[in-house]
Amino acid sequence: MKRREFLKTSIAASAAVLGSTTLSAGETHQPIDNRKVAKMAFPEKRPMITYSDRPPLLESPRSTFTRGITENDEFFVRWHMPDIPTHIDLDSFKIKINGMVKRELEISVKELKNDFEQVEVTAVVQCGGNSRSAFTPIPGGIQWGSGAMGCAKWKGVRLSDLLERAGLQKGAQWIGFNGAEKAAYYKTPNFVRELELTELDDHVIVAYEMNGEDLPYLNGFPLRLIIPGYYSDSWVKMLNNITVTDKYKSLFFMDKAYRVPDNATESEDPQHLVKKTKPITHMNVKSVIGYPENGMKLYHNSHVVVRGVAFDGGHGIEKVLISADGGKTWEKAELKRHGRYAYTEFRYAYKPTEYGKVTFMAKAVNYLGDEQPFAKDIKWNRGGYKYNGIDEVTVEVI
């Protein structure tokens, strides 16, 4: 049997049974959980929850959220365009910096590693549509569970150092980032992201390493933009061009996709969509329980340690509260911090003294005092973006 045939026959389609007509419009609930991990793996990955092969869309299973650092081979993957280069020659690959600069630059990965100060930042990257399956009616887009996120140590050089080397011309205001992925049709716009110069700080880096290794191909090898605190639509992969401009260019992915209602609650009614929207940028406070998982059985009077991760857009997690009684009472979990942009790990010791079902909830609070709402209190938006409802896991004590 040829390899390709094997793949064809061994893969159970990951299409899940979705949605329910009994829920009313504009409601939110717990995201769909425990989708099956596929039987096959993508390059440099172990088998993951697989939504699509082209473009590759892979979700991490819940068990990854017991660790502060997500391993490279289990890190989620989301591309937009079907044509991802299948070969990159590191000797000839160059990142171009052009537009309103004093010196146009072409920098190889080797030069990037040798000629600039090397920096490292531990940061969470999360898809804006992570947990989208929590929304009813179902917004368009992949019906992610909560595994479209991960945290890694990113190593590279500061974007500001690159821009300084190139020298900005007077009037420079916007920076466009383009990766090497291509659409099927010549006329399709590239996946370009633009940032205003004022949005940049020293934490924004062009990274070549993730957790001490080259970036995995599907996570943007050889270079990727890292914008700590921002949703991942801004973290351009396979970055090969940075263009400085004085004017903002209209872009599909910023102007039409990845936007939420521009009002206080960033929400709207499915029957009455609001006209004014804004791009998603900074992440809100969120936490996910990694252990135990839904449906697990725990022994009566045993020692259970509830574990998970919490994060926000960079203010830092002040506390994580755990409830084992449906949200009536809360107790503080023990925290282990890894930096303001990283996952904060939490642990909570629990002894099940009664038989039957127990639901654990985790609620993170950041230093601004922002806290996660209950899943049902999250307000709806058409893109299914920025869901951060209190996570819950139900187990059975036997």
Next chain:
Amino acid sequence: MKKILLLLVLSVGSLFAQLKGDMEVPYISYEIKMGHGFDTVQANCLMCHSFGYILNQGPQSKEFWNKKIDKMIDEFKAPITKEDHKIIADYLFKHYGNGKLK
């Protein structure tokens, strides 16, 4: 027996796929429903994305699917004809619809 052994070896190999040389993204044969319009869907949609991208949008209204096809034409510049637009929308709503027009 030979066949079973080979399968075992292959599946072990695919459990921790390593990258050596060129990257090869595996091809997934998603189970998609057959029916009137399938050929048109295959001809127009598969150019840019897998069936997984369709199946994993969840069951949707007729209006949703119509708007998705509009987006493919307007934003992604897919050369989908008016006739095909209708055939694709009918197919998607019939097999991946939620029963609602809007």
